[in-house]
Amino acid sequence: MFEIGFKFLKFCIVGSLGLSIDFGATYLLKEKIKINKYVSNSIGFILATFSNYLFNKYWTFKDTDPDALMQFTKFVSVSFVGLGFSNMIIYLLINKKGVKFLLDYNEVMKWLYTINLHLMKCSRISLNKFSTPIY
Numbered sequence: 001m002f003e004i005g006f007k008f009l010k011f012c013i014v015g016s017l018g019l020s021i022d023f024g025a026t027y028l029l030k031e032k033i034k035i036n037k038y039v040s041n042s043i044g045f046i047l048a049t050f051s052n053y054l055f056n057k058y059w060t061f062k063d064t065d066p067d068a069l070m071q072f073t074k075f076v077s078v079s080f081v082g083l084g085f086s087n088m089i090i091y092l093l094i095n096k097k098g099v100k101f102l103l104d105y106n107e108v109m110k111w112l113y114t115i116n117l118h119l120m121k122c123s124r125i126s127l128n129k130f131s132t133p134i135y
Helices: 002-032 037-060 068-095 105-131
Strands: none
Touching: 002 037, 037 068
């Protein structure tokens, strides 16, 4: 039981790191380098996805599966569904609700986080459980 709790704690730490990478990269690219908001969001999401995969594989779950390329391909494929939802939510909030992307970044992130937490996490974990052995 302790081992499962410890893995869950590690999983949460990795998720928090991924969130920081995602938000930090998005902010840097959008505000400082002036890259398009959807491109910035996508790059931040992709960087977080890579870091989450690597940290969870080698640190959280200590996975040694020799077919890591296939495992990673499946993980990324499932994650891109999340990226599509993320960009769709940003589009809807900006164009339908009138939210300004980084001026109301907390509002955008609150919506993304809430929807992602309740919908995407469950589906990603479910899909990854069947397609990627580290979950």
